[in-house]
Amino acid sequence: MPSVESRATRRTDPLSRDRLVQTAIEILDTDGEDALTFRSLAARLTTGPGAIYHHVASKSELLRAATTVVVSSAVDGARTPGEPLDTVRALALAVFDAIDAHPWVGTQLTREPWQLAVVQLFEAVGVCLQEYGVPKHARFDAVSALVNCVLGSAGQYAAAARLLPRDTDRALVLRGIAREWERLDPSDFPFMHAIAAGLDEHDDREQFLAGVDLVLAGIRTIR
Amino acid sequence: MPSVESRATRRTDPLSRDRLVQTAIEILDTDGEDALTFRSLAARLTTGPGAIYHHVASKSELLRAATTVVVSSAVDGARTPGEPLDTVRALALAVFDAIDAHPWVGTQLTREPWQLAVVQLFEAVGVCLQEYGVPKHARFDAVSALVNCVLGSAGQYAAAARLLPRDTDRALVLRGIAREWERLDPSDFPFMHAIAAGLDEHDDREQFLAGVDLVLAGIRTIR
DNA sequence: ACCTGAACACCGTTCAAGT
DNA sequence: ACCTGAACACCGTTCAAGT
Numbered sequence: 001m002p003s004v005e006s007r008a009t010r011r012t013d014p015l016s017r018d019r020l021v022q023t024a025i026e027i028l029d030t031d032g033e034d035a036l037t038f039r040s041l042a043a044r045l046t047t048g049p050g051a052i053y054h055h056v057a058s059k060s061e062l063l064r065a066a067t068t069v070v071v072s073s074a075v076d077g078a079r080t081p082g083e084p085l086d087t088v089r090a091l092a093l094a095v096f097d098a099i100d101a102h103p104w105v106g107t108q109l110t111r112e113p114w115q116l117a118v119v120q121l122f123e124a125v126g127v128c129l130q131e132y133g134v135p136k137h138a139r140f141d142a143v144s145a146l147v148n149c150v151l152g153s154a155g156q157y158a159a160a161a162r163l164l165p166r167d168t169d170r171a172l173v174l175r176g177i178a179r180e181w182e183r184l185d186p187s188d189f190p191f192m193h194a195i196a197a198g199l200d201e202h203d204d205r206e207q208f209l210a211g212v213d214l215v216l217a218g219i220r221t222i223r
Numbered sequence: 224m225p226s227v228e229s230r231a232t233r234r235t236d237p238l239s240r241d242r243l244v245q246t247a248i249e250i251l252d253t254d255g256e257d258a259l260t261f262r263s264l265a266a267r268l269t270t271g272p273g274a275i276y277h278h279v280a281s282k283s284e285l286l287r288a289a290t291t292v293v294v295s296s297a298v299d300g301a302r303t304p305g306e307p308l309d310t311v312r313a314l315a316l317a318v319f320d321a322i323d324a325h326p327w328v329g330t331q332l333t334r335e336p337w338q339l340a341v342v343q344l345f346e347a348v349g350v351c352l353q354e355y356g357v358p359k360h361a362r363f364d365a366v367s368a369l370v371n372c373v374l375g376s377a378g379q380y381a382a383a384a385r386l387l388p389r390d391t392d393r394a395l396v397l398r399g400i401a402r403e404w405e406r407l408d409p410s411d412f413p414f415m416h417a418i419a420a421g422l423d424e425h426d427d428r429e430q431f432l433a434g435v436d437l438v439l440a441g442i443r444t445i446r
Numbered sequence: 447a448c449c450t451g452a453a454c455a456c457c458g459t460t461c462a463a464g465t
Numbered sequence: 466a467c468c469t470g471a472a473c474a475c476c477g478t479t480c481a482a483g484t
Contacts, residue, residue, distance in 0.1 A: 015449080037477085038476085038478080049477080050450060058478085110333045110378035112382055114403075122414070123415050126415070130414065140421070145438070149371050149375055155333035155374060156374065159335055181342070188346075189342070191346050194349075217440070218444075220444075221441075260457070260458085261458060262458095270469070272458080273471095277467060277468075
């Protein structure tokens with residue numbers, strides 16, 4: 001039977017898990033996390049909401065699948081041969097950039113533990129650290145620290161992106177945050193006041209990378 | 224007028240923001256994140272759902288306030304004088320334990336960027352690093368890395384806790400996860416297979432602390 | 447087998463009406 | 466001023482009925 005299936009027969013009609021996931025990604029990317037609804041998804045595919053359940057068990061399964069698609073391709077693209085710790089950096093950056101392009105991925109990655117996307121990242125980083133020579137007993141902890149840092153930034157970044165749905169002026173937003181910090185009691189929040197001044201030239205991506213490098217520096221101290 | 228208010232007059236009736244937040248925390252702790260509803264909260268306080276809006280603007284404000292209550296007391300409790308980097312460890316652990324006791328806090332911390340609870344953690348860690356002597360230009364990045372690691376673990380931990388609502392047998396759950404990893408293709412996931420074996424003696428709290436220590440080790444390398 | 451879409455059991459939020 | 470609770474505009478999900 002498998003040979004009968006023809007790839008050319010992909011008319012507009014037939015629903016499939018892949019088509020559902022692809023369309024879901026489109027809606028999430030263009031209209032935001034809240035816009036994905038079984039009704040909106042069904043409407044886009046000119047069916048009723050019930051039809052979706054023939055190919056996907058629930059909304060969380062759909063989101064999980066969409067997240068896996070995006071993260072898998074990011075991880076696979078960054079899995080280059082080379083100095084192991086450089087590859088770790090590349091992996092982290094690839095995930096960051098994927099979340100930058102699809103903020104809903106950041107939300108989803110922090111929502112479900114041990115979903116396939118996280119396991120793939122774990123695996124890719126783990127192999128690098130093994131290759132670098134992190135001793136066996138410290139490997140699990142080191143990978144976990146790295147992945148947690150990536151996911152932590154992912155979550156914060158996605159949360160921020162959720163606040164400003166359209167391409168708002170970044171400089172203006174930063175100035176707004178700085179203003180809020182400056183309104184805090186200086187004796188209770190001296191550090192936030194000190195930081196508020198330099199917030200203008202802040203770059204999320206650079207800071208993210210600096211964080212990864214800090215963990216890598218820590219890993220280098222254990223051989 | 225302020226002197227007229229008597230604390231003894233706290234009969235069952237009068238609603239207030241504090242009472243709403245306290246009751247919300249009770250529901251979240253005992254019945255889980257999904258159980259907190261404006262209807263369930265109102266029922267617990269023997270009113271209608273509309274009454275809540277006289278003291279709180281929205282559900283997210285309520286959750287934000289509840290999160291601030293829990294995290295503030297955790298951060299304040301850990302702000303002990305002593306070796307600065309030890310205090311950072313204590314701060315991280317305090318937040319971890321708070322999330323262990325109130326898993327919904329982990330979800331909430333990753334949901335809204337720059338909410339007060341996160342700013343308080345940022346401030347407390349920032350002061351420590353300043354005291355330790357992290358150079359000015361690297362301070363923001365270092366604090367951010369630390370906080371991101373804490374929040375990343377928080378998110379993953381909370382997500383895991385959400386899966387097992389009641390006190391399930393941890394050993395059984397770990398064995399289940401290990402089984403899943405062993406079912407992955409060994410040639411695609413060699414690292415996960417290697418890790419699955421030792422998952423029995425895994426301790427989230429220890430791993431979390433190991434991650435924090437790794438970042439601290441990295442911070443030590445920059446003076 | 448797959449699709450359809452009304453119906454069910456919920457949400458957060460609003461608002462006229464009460465006290 | 467504060468509360469009440471029906472009503473509104475949604476959800477995800479189910480399921481009898483169609484093809």
